[in-house]
Amino acid sequence: MNATQPTRHIVIIGNGISGITTARHVRKMSKHKITVISGETDHFFSRTALMYIFMGHMQYGHTKPYEDWFWAKNDIALKRAWVKHIDFASKTLHFEQGEAMPYDQLVLALGSKSNKFGWPGQDLQAVQGLYSYQDLEGMEKYAATTQRAVVVGGGLIGVEMAEMWLTRGVPVTFLVREDRFWGNVLPREEGELVARHLKEHHVDLRFETELKEILPDAQGRARAIITAKGEEIPCQFVGLTAGVSPNVDFLKNTALEIQRGIMVNEYLETNIPEVYALGDCVQRQVPAPGRRPIEQVWYTGRMMGEVLAKTLCGQKTVYQPGPWFNSAKFFDIEYQTYGQVANELPPDENTFYWEAVNGRICLRLNYERASGKVRGLNVFGMRHRHEVWDAWLKEEKTVDEVMTLLPQANFDPEFFRPYESEILAQYNRETGKQLRLKARKGLWQKLFV
Numbered sequence: 001m002n003a004t005q006p007t008r009h010i011v012i013i014g015n016g017i018s019g020i021t022t023a024r025h026v027r028k029m030s031k032h033k034i035t036v037i038s039g040e041t042d043h044f045f046s047r048t049a050l051m052y053i054f055m056g057h058m059q060y061g062h063t064k065p066y067e068d069w070f071w072a073k074n075d076i077a078l079k080r081a082w083v084k085h086i087d088f089a090s091k092t093l094h095f096e097q098g099e100a101m102p103y104d105q106l107v108l109a110l111g112s113k114s115n116k117f118g119w120p121g122q123d124l125q126a127v128q129g130l131y132s133y134q135d136l137e138g139m140e141k142y143a144a145t146t147q148r149a150v151v152v153g154g155g156l157i158g159v160e161m162a163e164m165w166l167t168r169g170v171p172v173t174f175l176v177r178e179d180r181f182w183g184n185v186l187p188r189e190e191g192e193l194v195a196r197h198l199k200e201h202h203v204d205l206r207f208e209t210e211l212k213e214i215l216p217d218a219q220g221r222a223r224a225i226i227t228a229k230g231e232e233i234p235c236q237f238v239g240l241t242a243g244v245s246p247n248v249d250f251l252k253n254t255a256l257e258i259q260r261g262i263m264v265n266e267y268l269e270t271n272i273p274e275v276y277a278l279g280d281c282v283q284r285q286v287p288a289p290g291r292r293p294i295e296q297v298w299y300t301g302r303m304m305g306e307v308l309a310k311t312l313c314g315q316k317t318v319y320q321p322g323p324w325f326n327s328a329k330f331f332d333i334e335y336q337t338y339g340q341v342a343n344e345l346p347p348d349e350n351t352f353y354w355e356a357v358n359g360r361i362c363l364r365l366n367y368e369r370a371s372g373k374v375r376g377l378n379v380f381g382m383r384h385r386h387e388v389w390d391a392w393l394k395e396e397k398t399v400d401e402v403m404t405l406l407p408q409a410n411f412d413p414e415f416f417r418p419y420e421s422e423i424l425a426q427y428n429r430e431t432g433k434q435l436r437l438k439a440r441k442g443l444w445q446k447l448f449v
Contacts, residue, residue, distance in 0.1 A: 007030075007031055007032055007033060008032050008033070008104035008105055009032070009033040009035070009102070009103055009104045009105075010023075010026060010032050010033065010034050010035070010103070010104065010105045010106075010107065010312060011035045011037065011093065011101065011103035011105070011106050011107070012034070012035070012036045012037065012107040012109055013037050013038075013083055013093075013106070013107070013108055013109060013110060014036075014037075014038060014107075014108070014109030014110050014111055014279070014281075015036050015037075015038035015040070015041065015043070015044045015078070015109075016044070016047060016109060016111050016279060016280075016301065017044075017047070017279070017298055017301040017302050017305070018109040018278045018279030018280070018301035018302070018304050018305045019036060019038075019107065019109030019278075019279070019305070020036065020044040020305070021301070021302050021304075021305025021306060021309070022107055022109065022278065022304075022305040022308050022309050022312070023036050023076050024074075024076075024305075024309075025305060025306050025309030025310070026309045026312055026313060027074050027075065027076060028309075029309060029310070029313040029315075030312075030313045032312070032313070033077075034075070034076045034077065035076075035077040035078075035079060035101070035103075036071075036076060036077070036078050036079070037079045037081055037083060037093070037101075038078075038079075038080065038081075039080065039081055039082035039083075039096075040132055040133050040134065041080075041133050042068075042078065042080055043064050043066075043068055043071070043078070044064065044065065044066065045060070045063040045064050045065075045133070046063045046064075046065065047131070047298075048298060049062075049063040050063075050130065050133070050135070050136045051130075051160045051161075051163065051164050053136060054136060054139055054140065054143075054164045054167075054168075055163070055164055055167045056167070079101075081095045081096070081097060081099070082095065082096045083095060083096075083250070084096045084250070085250070086106070086251065086254065088254065088255050088256070088272050088275065089255075090102075091103050091104065091106070091274070093106075104274065105274045105275075105276070105312060106274065106275045106276070107276050107277070107278065107308065107312075108251075108262060108270075108275065108276065108277040108278075108281060109277070109278055109279045109281070109301075109305075110246070110247045110248060110251075110262075110277075110279075110280075110281040111131075111247050111279060111280045111281060112131060112244035112245060112246060112247055112280040112281070112296050113129075113131065113244060113245060113246075113247040113249075114128070114129025114130070114131050114135075114157075114240050114241070114243075114244055115129075115153075115240065115242050115243045115244060115245055116240060117242065119211055119212070119213060119214060120212075120213040120214065121213055121214025121215060121216060121222065122214060122240065124214055124216050124220055124221060124222045124238075125142075125219070125220050125221040125222065126138075126142045126146070126221045126222045126236060126237045126238065127214055127222050127237075127238040127240065128238075128239065128240065129157070129239065129240045129241060129244070130157050130160060130161050130164075130239065130241060131157075131244060139161075139164065139237070142221075142236065142237050143168055143170075145236060146165070146168075146170050146235075146236040146237045147170070147171075147234075147235075147236055148170065148171050148172070148173065148233075148234060148235045148236065148237075149161075149162075149165045149170050149171070149172050149173070149235055149236070149237040149238070149239060150172075150173045150174075150175065150225050150233055150235040150237070150238050150239070151165075151172055151173070151174045151175065151238075151239040151241055152175045152211045152225075152238065152239065152240055152241060152242055153175070153176075153177075153240065153241040153242030153243065154174070154175075154176035154177070154178060154181050154182050154183070155182055155185075155241060155242070155243060156182075156328045157241040157243075157244070158174060158239065158241035158242075159194075159198070159328075159330050159331070161239045161241055162174055162198070162203050163201075163331055165237075166201060166202065166203070170237075171202070171204065172203050172204060173204040173206060173233055173235070174198065174203050174204065174205045174206065175206050175209045175210065175211055175225075175227065176205065176206065176207050176208075176209065177208070177209070177210050177242075178207065178208070179207050179208050180192060180195065180207065181194045181195045181198070181205075181207075182194065183343060184343055185343055186343055186378070187341065187342075187343055187344070187345070187351075187353075187364065187378070189353055189355065189362065189364070190362065190364065190378055190380060193333075193355070193359060193360070193362055193380060194330050194333070194380075195207075196359060197330055197331060197333055197360065198330070198331070201331050206227075209227050209228070209229065210227060210228040211225055211226075211227065211228070212225075212226045212227055212228045212230075213225065213226040214226075214238055215232075221236070222235065222236060222237065222238045223235070223236065225238060244280070244296060245260065246260060246261035246262065246280060246281040246282070246283070246294065247280070247281055248261060248262055248281055255271075255272060256270060256271065256272055256275070257270065257271040259283055260283050260293075260294060261277075261280075261281055261282050261283030261293075261294050262277040262281055262282050262283065263282075263283055263284075263285055264276070264277050264278070264282045264283070264284060264285065265284075265285050265286075266284075266285075266286065266318045266319055267311055267316060267317070267318060267319070268282070268304060268307065268308045268311070268319055269311075276308055276311070276312070278301065278304035278305060278308050279296075279300075279301040279304060279305075280294075280296040280301065282294070282304075288320065288321055288322075290323065290324060290339065290340050291321060291324060295321075295324075297326055299325065300321060303319070303321055304319055307319045322390060322394065323338060323339050323389070323390055323393040323394065324337070324338070324339060324340060324376075325337070325338050325386060325389070325390070330380075333360055333380055333381050334380070334381065334382075334383060335378070335379070335380050336377075336378075336379050336383070336384055337376065337377065337378050337379075338376060338377045338384070338386075338389040338390070338393060339366075339374065339375050339376030339377060339389075339393045340366070340375050340376040341364060341366050341375075341376035341377065341378045342366075345366070348368060348369055348370070349366050349367065349368060349369060349375060350366070350367055350368075350369050350399075351364060351365065351366045351367075352364065352365045352367075352399065352427055352430070354419075354422070354423045354426050354427075356381070356419060356422075360380070360381050361380060361381030361382055361419065362378070362379070362380045362381065363377070363378070363379050363380075363382065363419075363423055364377065364378040364379075365377055365399055365402065365403075367398070367399040371398070372398035372399050372400060373396045373397070373398055373399075374392065374393065374396075374397055374398065374399050374402050376393075377389060382410070382412060382419065383410075383411035383412050384409040384410065384411055385408075385409050385410075385411045388408055388409045389409060392405075392409075400433070400435060403423070403424050403427050403435055404424070404435050404436065404437055404438050405438055406420040406423060406424065406437065407420050407437060407438070408438075420437055421437060424436075424437055
C-alpha cells in the first residue's frame with residue numbers, strides 16, 4: 001500500500017473463492033480494515049468439495065483450506081450474517097438481524113443461485129439445487145427417506161448430484177431437455193461419450209424430456225414429477241440443476257446497474273463509486289475476446305480477487321483472464337477444455353476428433369479453416385497441462401504445430417498409456433500429411449516409444 005494512502009474499511013459480502021482471495025491479497029498489500037460477511041458458513045470452504053462430503057470421502061473440516069485461527073491471525077474479521085439491504089448513499093449495510101455496518105469500500109462477491117423456471121412445485125420440500133452448504137444439508141436431511149431421485153438439467157452440477165445419490169444406493173432418473181448430454185456446450189461426439197458413461201453407471205438418462213410439474217405428498221414434500229410428455233415418475237427428491245444465475249435479486253431496484261449480473265468494467269468497478277463486484281455475480285460490460293460476459297467458474301473468481309485487491313490497494317489493475325479454460329469430472333472421466341470449442345462447428349472452422357477404442361477417451365481440436373490456427377481443445381479421459389495450452393493459444397499455434405507437440409501437453413502420470421502416436425496417425429490419415437511427433441523426453445518415452 002502507498003504510504004500516503006489512508007487506512008480504509010473494506011467490506012466484502014461473500015466468503016467464496018473470489019471474496020476470500022480479495023481479502024487475503026488486500027491483507028498482503030495493506031493494513032486496511034477488512035470484514036468478510038457470509039450468511040452461509042462461518043469460514044471459507046471449497047465449494048467444489050461439497051459432493052465429497054456427502055459421498056463420505058471428506059469431512060467438512062477437510063474442505064477448509066485455512067485453519068480457523070488463520071483469520072484472526074491475519075486481522076481479517078468474519079461476520080456471520082445475511083445482508084438485507086444496502087444503502088449506497090450512506091455507505092451502510094443493513095442485516096436481517098437489524099444491525100448495521102458502515103463501509104468505505106464495498107466488494108460484492110455474492111456468488112450464484114440455482115435456476116428455477118417457474119415449475120409448479122419447485123418450492124416443495126426436498127426440491128433444491130446443489131450450490132451452497134445449505135444445499136448439502138438439505139440432501140443429507142432427506143437422504144435416509146429417498147428411494148429415487150430425479151435430477152433436472154444436463155450439465156456438470158447434475159452429474160455431481162447423480163453421482164452423490166448413486167453412492168448412497170439411490171437410483172437416479174436424469175432429465176435432459178436436449179437430444180444429447182450438455183447439448184448447449186459439447187459437440188455431439190463428446191455428449192454421446194458422456195451419455196454412454198452415465199448409463200454404464202446405471203443412470204436412467206432421459207433425453208428430450210422436460211420437467212412440467214412436481215407433485216407434493218400430504219406433508220408438502222416432493223413425491224413425483226410429471227414430464228412434459230405426461231409421464232409420472234415417483235421420487236422423493238428433485239434436484240434442480242438446470243444451471244445457475246447471479247445471486248443479485250436483493251439488489252434489483254437499487255441504484256446499482258444490473259442486467260443478468262452486476263455490471264462491471266475492466267477494473268471490476270460498478271456504476272457506484274467505491275463499490276466493486278467480482279466472481280459469479282458479475283457481468284462484464286466488454287468481455288475479453290473469446291470470453292463470455294458471465295463466467296461462473298472457480299479459477300475466474302480467484303483471478304478476479306487477485307486483480308481487485310491491487311486496485312483496492314491503490315494499484316489500479318485491469319482484469320485480463322487470457323484464454324478460456326475449464327475442467328470437470330463426469331464420474332471417473334476427467335474433462336478439460338481450452339479456448340473455444342462450440343457445440344456446433346462455426347462455418348469458418350475445421351475440426352479434428354479422435355476417440356480411443358474403449359470409447360472413454362477423446363480429443364477434439366477446432367481450428368481456423370484459412371490459417372490453421374487452433375481455436376480450442378476438448379479432452380476427455382486424459383490430462384493436459386494448463387500452462388502449455390495457455391501459451392499455445394496465445395501464440396496462435398497451428399493445428400499442425402500442435403499435433404507434433406502433443407507430448408509436451410501430456411500431464412497424465414508417467415505409467416499411464418500415452419495416445420499421442422495414435423492421435424497423430426489418424427490426423428495424418430485424414431489430411432494426407434506425414435507429420436512426426438516431437439516427443440517430450442522422460443521416463444514415459446523410454447517405456448512406450
